[in-house]
Amino acid sequence: MQGKLIFKAIGIVAFFWLFASYVLAFQPDKTMIDYTIGWQQANSHLFEITIQTASQGSDTLDFALPNWRPGRYLIQNYARNIQEFSASDDKGQTLDWEKVDKSTWRIQTNKAVIVKIYYKCYANILDAGSSLLDDKEAYFNGTNIFMYLVNKRLEQCRLTIRTPENWLIATALKKDSANTFLANSYDELVDSPVIASPSLKTDEFTYANTTYHIAFQGQLDYDIKTTAEQLRKIVEQQVKIFGGTAPFAHYWFLYHIMPNTPWHGVEHSYSTSITMPANAFASERGRQSFYSVSSHELFHAWNVKRIMPSVFLTPDYSREAYTRLLWFFEGVTSYYGELSLKRAEIIDERTYLAGIEKNIVELQFAPGRLITSVEDASFNDWLQPDDKENSRISFYNKGEVLGLLLDLEIRRRTDNTKSLDDIMRYLYQTYALQNQGVPENGILTAIEAVSGNNFQKFFAQFVSGCEELPYDQSLSSIGLTLELGVDKSKPEAYLGIRLSPDERGTILNVTPSSPAMLGGLSKGDVLIAINNAQVNLANLSELLMEYRPGDKITLTVFRTRQLHNFEVTLTNSGNINYQLKSLANKSETQQRIFTSWLASLK
Numbered sequence: 186m187q188g189k190l191i192f193k194a195i196g197i198v199a200f201f202w203l204f205a206s207y208v209l210a211f212q213p214d215k216t217m218i219d220y221t222i223g224w225q226q227a228n229s230h231l232f233e234i235t236i237q238t239a240s241q242g243s244d245t246l247d248f249a250l251p252n253w254r255p256g257r258y259l260i261q262n263y264a265r266n267i268q269e270f271s272a273s274d275d276k277g278q279t280l281d282w283e284k285v286d287k288s289t290w291r292i293q294t295n296k297a298v299i300v301k302i303y304y305k306c307y308a309n310i311l312d313a314g315s316s317l318l319d320d321k322e323a324y325f326n327g328t329n330i331f332m333y334l335v336n337k338r339l340e341q342c343r344l345t346i347r348t349p350e351n352w353l354i355a356t357a358l359k360k361d362s363a364n365t366f367l368a369n370s371y372d373e374l375v376d377s378p379v380i381a382s383p384s385l386k387t388d389e390f391t392y393a394n395t396t397y398h399i400a401f402q403g404q405l406d407y408d409i410k411t412t413a414e415q416l417r418k419i420v421e422q423q424v425k426i427f428g429g430t431a432p433f434a435h436y437w438f439l440y441h442i443m444p445n446t447p448w449h450g451v452e453h454s455y456s457t458s459i460t461m462p463a464n465a466f467a468s469e470r471g472r473q474s475f476y477s478v479s480s481h482e483l484f485h486a487w488n489v490k491r492i493m494p495s496v497f498l499t500p501d502y503s504r505e506a507y508t509r510l511l512w513f514f515e516g517v518t519s520y521y522g523e524l525s526l527k528r529a530e531i532i533d534e535r536t537y538l539a540g541i542e543k544n545i546v547e548l549q550f551a552p553g554r555l556i557t558s559v560e561d562a563s564f565n566d567w568l569q570p571d572d573k574e575n576s577r578i579s580f581y582n583k584g585e586v587l588g589l590l591l592d593l594e595i596r597r598r599t600d601n602t603k604s605l606d607d608i609m610r611y612l613y614q615t616y617a618l619q620n621q622g623v624p625e626n627g628i629l630t631a632i633e634a635v636s637g638n639n640f641q642k643f644f645a646q647f648v649s650g651c652e653e654l655p656y657d658q659s660l661s662s663i664g665l666t667l668e669l670g671v672d673k674s675k676p677e678a679y680l681g682i683r684l685s686p687d688e689r690g691t692i693l694n695v696t697p698s699s700p701a702m703l704g705g706l707s708k709g710d711v712l713i714a715i716n717n718a719q720v721n722l723a724n725l726s727e728l729l730m731e732y733r734p735g736d737k738i739t740l741t742v743f744r745t746r747q748l749h750n751f752e753v754t755l756t757n758s759g760n761i762n763y764q765l766k767s768l769a770n771k772s773e774t775q776q777r778i779f780t781s782w783l784a785s786l787k
């Protein structure tokens with residue numbers, strides 16, 4: 186009995202010892218991958234990252250860094266910035282490793298239970314999709330700097346951010362403790378950019394049970410409360426399209442205001458990161474850009490982060506994710522970005538219509554529209570052609586114009602009983618809420634299902650095809666018309682070159698089929714004179730004003746240091762323009778559809 190008790194006691198002690206060893210050995214536990222980020226010397230711009238995981242009995246573990254990031258469809262090879270990689274076990278013993286491709290590191294686990302990797306990552310670019318470490322902040326997008334354990338992207342992740350004392354952290358990641366955050370998967374971890382800084386300015390507002398957080402890094406010379414009030418109006422209009430509540434309890438608007446920084450935004454499921462130039466709020470135009478970019482990125486929380494092409498559901502970060510639908514996910518997002526500003530009454534009707542006119546003008550002056558469809562531009566976004574200006578179109582631009590025309594066309598064909606709002610709701614319910622991706626023909630089938638109309642021909646001509654868009658037919662539904670006008674500030678005589686802005690007069694582009702192209706001019710020629718008169722960008726228009734369409738002129742250029750003369754016959758399209766006009770007498774139907782189209786959602 187006694188012996189048995191001693192045996193039992195030993196058994197209990199052994200059990201606890203084993204249990205304790207088990208717990209210690211499996212920290213982090215099997216289903217958690219632990220990320221730590223910190224730095225020694227901020228001005229070196231080198232983040233130091235450790236990733237610790239259970240080996241789960243594998244002989245080797247592969248860690249990889251994405252070659253691209255969602256939101257930018259271009260191979261960027263983030264592994265280029267990795268330095269001083271090493272691997273060890275939980276006792277600090279070095280483990281062997283080798284690179285098996287440009288972005289993948291293979292570790293020999295040597296039967297270690299825990300494997301830990303360490304590396305430095307150079308981070309010195311500030312834009313919405315990059316990472317930056319300096320003495321003022323640590324800003325990172327996980328796709329740039331955090332490696333994933335290959336085939337284990339669905340495991341939970343814990344991120345510890347080692348910052349100096351009193352720094353604040355803004356991120357959509359779920360907070361575990363002061364500097365530790367949790368993500369349900371690697372994809373969620375890297376879909377949540379982080380700003381850590383001692384000088385963040387923050388505010389928040391709520392709408393329909395969701396809290397929207399605002400964080401500004403940099404010099405904010407504007408009332409943050411005003412931004413919150415205005416953003417709330419945009420949120421309201423977008424949430425109402427999708428049924429009244431947002432599919433998240435928290436959402437973060439993360440802003441950087443920095444000198445010499447362009448407007449740039451990247452969408453995420455629970456946040457957006459946006460950069461803007463200094464003094465952005467000082468002008469009406471800058472304030473409009475602020476709300477415009479914010480509105481576009483917020484709409485992405487539905488359109489592309491939840492309603493998304495099938496190939497984006499679990500993308501392969503090592504290679505391209507091809508889709509022909511970017512025109513819809515970017516262009517239609519831009520369409521709703523601007524329409525939401527009008528519906529929220531942040532911009533007035535005149536400003537909104539002027540924006541549409543500007544988009545149409547941009548498209549109609551893009552030579553690539555005649556040879557590249559929006560589907561091809563989407564699919565080939567991974568390639569940047571050398572003659573982009575002539576051969577490519579922007580699927581943002583044409584997609585936005587197509588969004589307008591589709592909305593108006595659906596309203597016209599259904600007597601305004603259906604609109605693009607119904608298509609968005611249909612896509613959300615049919616795909617997003619079912620955790621399904623949108624198939625490549627899913628936009629066309631959604632429009633046909635909702636409108637009860639055949640849109641095959643429309644898509645063949647204007648989405649898969651390169652035909653000129655049917656402005657008159659679609660715009661007439663709301664009593665608008667696109668008129669060909671004359672811009673009297675420009676010469677009627679047309680040449681077809683774009684010159685560099687400096688004194689030198691380098692030809693940066695020659696438009697296809699233009700007089701300059703037919704006359705023999707080439708990109709890279711340095712234009713010296715027109716009919717012996719000296720010319721550069723500053724006086725080109727003025728010189729062309731002296732000539733009439735049909736005139737022959739002699740252009741003198743340097744080409745590879747040799748002087749050449751080219752004879753060019755000018756044509757007559759130098760001053761044409763497009764103007765969106767309202768019909769003088771709108772019919773009752775046109776007025777009704779127009780009013781309904783721009784009305785705030787109640």
Ligand SMILES: [Zn+2]
Nearest residue numbers: 481485515518
């Ligand atoms: Zn976008």
